[in-house]
Amino acid sequence: MALVVTKFGGTSVADTERIMSVARRLIAREEAGDQVVAVVSAMGDVTDELLVKAAEISPSPPEREMDMLLATGEQVTIALLAMAIHSLGHEVISFTGSQVGIMTDAGHTKAKITEIRADRVRRALDEGRIVIIAGFQGVTEDGQITTLGRGGSDTTAVAIAAGIGADVCELYSDVDGVYTADPRVVPRARKIDVISYEEMLEMAATGARVLQLRAVEFARNHGVVIHSRSSFNDVPGTVVKEADSTMEQAIISGVTHDTSEAKITIRDVPDVPGVAAVVFGQLAESHVNVDMIIQNVSERGTTDISFTAPIEDLVRARRATEAVAAELGAREWSVDESIAKVSLVGAGMKTHPGVAAQMFRALADAGVNLDMISTSSIRISCVISADEVERAVRALHESFGLDSDEVSAEVSPGCGEEA
Numbered sequence: 001m002a003l004v005v006t007k008f009g010g011t012s013v014a015d016t017e018r019i020m021s022v023a024r025r026l027i028a029r030e031e032a033g034d035q036v037v038a039v040v041s042a043m044g045d046v047t048d049e050l051l052v053k054a055a056e057i058s059p060s061p062p063e064r065e066m067d068m069l070l071a072t073g074e075q076v077t078i079a080l081l082a083m084a085i086h087s088l089g090h091e092v093i094s095f096t097g098s099q100v101g102i103m104t105d106a107g108h109t110k111a112k113i114t115e116i117r118a119d120r121v122r123r124a125l126d127e128g129r130i131v132i133i134a135g136f137q138g139v140t141e142d143g144q145i146t147t148l149g150r151g152g153s154d155t156t157a158v159a160i161a162a163g164i165g166a167d168v169c170e171l172y173s174d175v176d177g178v179y180t181a182d183p184r185v186v187p188r189a190r191k192i193d194v195i196s197y198e199e200m201l202e203m204a205a206t207g208a209r210v211l212q213l214r215a216v217e218f219a220r221n222h223g224v225v226i227h228s229r230s231s232f233n234d235v236p237g238t239v240v241k242e243a244d245s246t247m248e249q250a251i252i253s254g255v256t257h258d259t260s261e262a263k264i265t266i267r268d269v270p271d272v273p274g275v276a277a278v279v280f281g282q283l284a285e286s287h288v289n290v291d292m293i294i295q296n297v298s299e300r301g302t303t304d305i306s307f308t309a310p311i312e313d314l315v316r317a318r319r320a321t322e323a324v325a326a327e328l329g330a331r332e333w334s335v336d337e338s339i340a341k342v343s344l345v346g347a348g349m350k351t352h353p354g355v356a357a358q359m360f361r362a363l364a365d366a367g368v369n370l371d372m373i374s375t376s377s378i379r380i381s382c383v384i385s386a387d388e389v390e391r392a393v394r395a396l397h398e399s400f401g402l403d404s405d406e407v408s409a410e411v412s413p414g415c416g417e418e419a
């Protein structure tokens with residue numbers, strides 16, 4: 001008997017027919033002898049629709065009320081799924097985040113989980129019920145409803161799995177696992193069977209959107225084994241867990257790409273101590289999430305600083321840059337939105353020399369110009385021009401021997417996003 005936490009994303013519960021099929025899947029699981037918890041997202045695009053409605057009323061609604069609104073999406077799904085399981089003759093109970101003791105801080109719309117008080121889940125399981133839990137939501141110590149940020153149901157599922165000591169946390173979505181590259185860009189991409197937390201974290205942070213970065217972090221910190229798989233078939237997906245000697249040691253696990261960042265360059269700032277501290281201090285104060293940074297020495301005792309940041313932070317980044325450029329007497333500053341980042345991820349880099357050289361050679365042979373480069377111990381990322389990104393990903397995938405012999409049958413959802 002296993003203790004299993006499952007999570008079904010918005011696409012997997014988009015209509016009542018799909019909710020019935022999730023119900024049947026959970027029942028089959030229980031009949032096979034497992035204790036089963038299911039965390040669910042809002043149906044289809046409901047969260048987006050709620051956001052649109054809020055925007056029609058006010059450009060800046062109170063965040064507390066935003067959470068009151070957004071939390072309703074998941075509450076609809078849990079009730080319908082519990083009814084579905086009940087209609088098929090099985091014992092079931094649904095809980096909201098607050099009922100089930102998902103305690104968070106007061107950071108409305110992006111709250112952080114502080115504690116899981118999971119005894120209620122355990123009791124219901126011991127009574128022989130299937131337990132359904134609303135994803136994406138929690139409650140503060142003083143009873144305010146919070147939400148965990150977009151895509152937060154993955155984090156709920158992992159947190160519940162940690163809280164009850166589940167054997168595995170199965171994240172069901174419309175894609176059947178993590179691929180060596182986005183199959184929409186590389187039709188010969190392969191599904192990865194097993195990957196370590198550290199590699200998955202790098203992949204999630206650099207553009208693989210199958211799993212939420214935060215959920216993987218939580219899983220690593222609490223030793224929760226994740227199984228990312230499709231809700232539309234029974235094929236095993238990708239298992240994410242601590243690296244061990246039984247794992248196949250590929251040098252490179254995957255190639256990711258990301259077109260969601262922009263590059264800002266500030267030219268001719270004084271080359272004296274404290275300048276970078278001023279620039280990035282101001283950006284931090286403006287809540288701009290800076291990614292790569294490059295500083296070039298130019299002549300005349302001045303220097304150029306370039307950095308990348310999410311396009312969604314760009315309004316704040318422009319304002320902050322304008323202020324520091326004036327304060328430091330910079331000659332000019334500019335923004336380039338047509339950039340992309342392509343990254344190579346693999347734990348084998350630590351022990352295999354020459355990976356960077358091979359990467360730059362492959363990109364050069366594909367005629368791709370490198371703008372910025374950054375590395376971690378298991379990742380190399382290059383900023384390139386956005387219109388060259390697909391060519392770059394394909395060239396790297398091929399160069400590192402990741403191409404499969406077959407073209408994947410189902411290219412469409414790819415490393416996709418769940419609604």
Ligand code: ASP
Binds near residue numbers: 048135149150419
């Ligand atoms: N319903 C929320 C969203 O769409 C949470 C989730 O799906 O994980 O972001």
Ligand code: MG
Binds near residue numbers: 042
């Ligand atoms: Mg959703």
